[in-house]
Amino acid sequence: MPSSSLLQQILDPAARADPYPLYRELRKTPVHRDESTGIHAVSTYWEIRTLLQDPRISSDARNLAPGARSLLAPEEDATLPPTMIRLDPPEHDRLRRLAMRPFGPPHSPRRVHEMRGELSGVISGLVDALAGHNEADLVDEVAYPFPVAVICKLLGVPREDEPRFRVLVDAIVAGIATGGDTAEQQRTAQRSRMELAEYLAGLVEEHRRDPGEDMLSALVTDEGREGRMSLVELISNAVLLLVAGHETTVNLIANGVLTLLRNPEALERLRTTPSSAIATVEELLRFEPPVQLLPQRTTLADIEIAGTVIPAGAPVWLMLAAGNRDPQRFRDPDRFDPQREDIQHLGFGFGVHSCFGAPLARMEGQLALYEIASRLENLRLVEDPPPYRPSPVLRGPRHLPVAFDRVAEHVPLPEASAAVHG
Known part of the structure; x- marks a missing residue:
């Protein structure tokens, strides 16, 4: 590529530990056009x-528009139909309504709430397993296995298959990691996505023959007014739900622990005041959002925004993490402050494509961060900054080594201190 542009610097893995100075520079021009790509x-x-x-x-x-370039490899390829997050209304709306039937309102309004006890048991068990140790990698031992166990249970994916799909998911995420020479990464990501789709297709058939209480069973058997997804739609969106259903929450928890350890007063407040769990997670979604940017948007017409006209057919990136620290919107935006009065963040997006799994992610984050803060005594970082995963989109530590003195007894997070609303 030619000389490094601001967007290319943001994509560079060297910026992953702290991209916020680059976002600050980017905000000087609210609509920044990348000359080499037209983004x-x-x-x-x-x-x-x-x-x-x-x-x-x-x-x-x-x-x-024909010939428009992207600095990121695509998440999907033409071998499967686009998922709901890659479609516009009305197609998006139909698929989202069908996917929501076994997950949330209006047909399953208590689904996430009723999982709370089971989620609490999973996270307490993971922290129990740290007893007798004084060091741990909180990504590998807590932040990753917790949401994986939850999404497997929710979808109806055998937990023992995790080693198989973890390799595939890692390759899919790596396929949208960086710009530059990613041809081999793209091919690997597409092969991995197809292999994951084939695996889930087999599970869908098993659930068709012997349905259970999980989402895959409901999606393949439930017949509402709008019918069901086609088989290829179901498989494509099952891939999305499995990947997105844990990847972002891993980052929410890992980024959260790291941020709390860098802000010990907030860590202590969470430990001693369980009711602060809700605000802590909301501020984390503003301060360190797991999804940093939405890179695959396109204008359908000329749009004037902030004094700039974006032409029809142009690629548009919405830089959520930059917007979450916009000083025109948030006072002292680079300060982590769970007690700030207004935390209307962009961490879950906004509008018709707002995060499908937001209620579940909120609950997972609240339970996990309170469990860690309240039980790992004298918790401290071993390495700061820790090593990061390469993706600029799904940003979070690859490992989070910590030390602690002992593991305290489990005290459940009071139910009023965990919110599940969207």
């Missing part, structure tokens, strides 16, 4: 929020 990066809060609600912004890559 328009939108980095200020109100402009991002406006575009997330604008029907002239498409999530469907098929609307990209």
Whole structure:
């Protein structure tokens, strides 16, 4: 590539530990056009929020103008139909409604709430396993296995298959990691996505023959007014739900522990005041969002925003993490403050594509962070910054080595201290 542009610097793995100075530079031009690719990066809060609600912004890559370039490899390929997050209304709305039937309102309004006890047991068991040790990698031993166990239970994926799909998911995520020479990564990601789809297709058939109480069983057997997803739609969206259902929460928990350890007063407040769990997670979603940017958007018409006209068919990136620290929206935005009065973040997006699993992610984050803060005594970092995963989109530590004196007894997070609302 030619000389390193601001977007290319953001994509560089060297920036992963602290991309925020680059986001600060990006916000000087609210709509920044990357000269080498024609990408328009939108980095200020109100402009991002406006575009997330604008029907002239498409999530469907098929609307990209011919010849338009992307610095990131695609998450998907033409071998499967686009998932709901890569479609526009009304197709998006139909698939989202069908996927929501066994997960949340209006048909399953208590689904996430009723999982709370089981989630609490899973996270307490993972922390129990640290007893007798004084060091741990909180990614490998807590932040990763917790949401994986939850999404496996929810979807109906055998937990013992995790080693198999972890390799595939890692390759899929690596396929959207960076710009530059990623041809081999793209091929590997596409092969991995197809292999994961084949694996899930087998599970779908098993659940069709012998349905259970899980989401895959419901999606393959439930017949509502709108019918069911086609088999290929179901498989494609099952891949999405399995990957997105744990990848972002791993980062939420790992980023959360790291941020709390860098802000010991917030860690102590969470430990001693369980009711602060809700605000702590909301501020984390603002301060260190697991999804840093939405890179695959396209204009369906010329759009004027912040004094700049983005032409029809142009690639648009919505820089959520930059918007979450916009000083025009948040006072003292680079300070982690769970007690701030207004935390209307962009961590779950906004509009029709707001995060499908937000209620579950919130509960997982609240339970995990309180469990860690309240039970690992004298918790401290071994390495700061820790090593990061390469993806600029799904950003979080690859490992999080910590030390602690002992593991205290489990004290459940009071139910009123965990929110599941979207």
